[in-house]
Amino acid sequence: GENVEQHPSTLSVQEGDSAVIKCTYSDSASNYFPWYKQELGKGPQLIIDIRSNVGEKKDQRIAVTLNKTAKHFSLHITETQPEDSAVYFCAASLGGSYIPTFGRGTSLIVHP
């Protein structure tokens, strides 16, 4: 099955700094790469996604890049704020099914 590696497991930054979370996947047929944010005591919530025909996508302070050749994708958060503190999950679809396999998560802490 699909294997998704996510790094780092914990990321601590100062407010205003940028944060980058990186993921790699194993299945070259993967075609859908969503990112989810999970706040304490809540379920994960989609924040951005990218599909295999796009290399980069931005939405305000967050952006995702995809390198299909190298089979890795990254989440970039600029001008981080304390409310960005949460656990972030990357995911890659199983083959062409669009059903995601999740990475282990990154705990982002933004210090005011």
Added chain:
Amino acid sequence: DAGVIQSPRHEVTEMGQEVTLRCKPISGHDYLFWYRQTMMRGLELLIYFNNNVPIDDSGMPEDRFSAKMPNASFSTLKIQPSEPRDSAVYFCASSLRPEETQYFGPGTRLLVL
């Protein structure tokens, strides 16, 4: 819409007891997913349904786990008998199509003593 609804939010039970977790997906969503989240294993897909039919249950850990979706607005995940290693947060999620956003419920925190 109220979003995905799960009940109970918390469950504490003793080893050997039957546990039933419930989920109401967002109306109109054809796909329903059950996940388990633990520190050791992260977020694991247990099973998913399309139009009330189980499509892939390869993530169900063992025969003690079973899931049903009797209609488009209700699903259950049952553990019988429960064991301490089943302690986790169980999430239900739904989506219109697999390539669309999955909307997660608030989760059921299960503790098996």
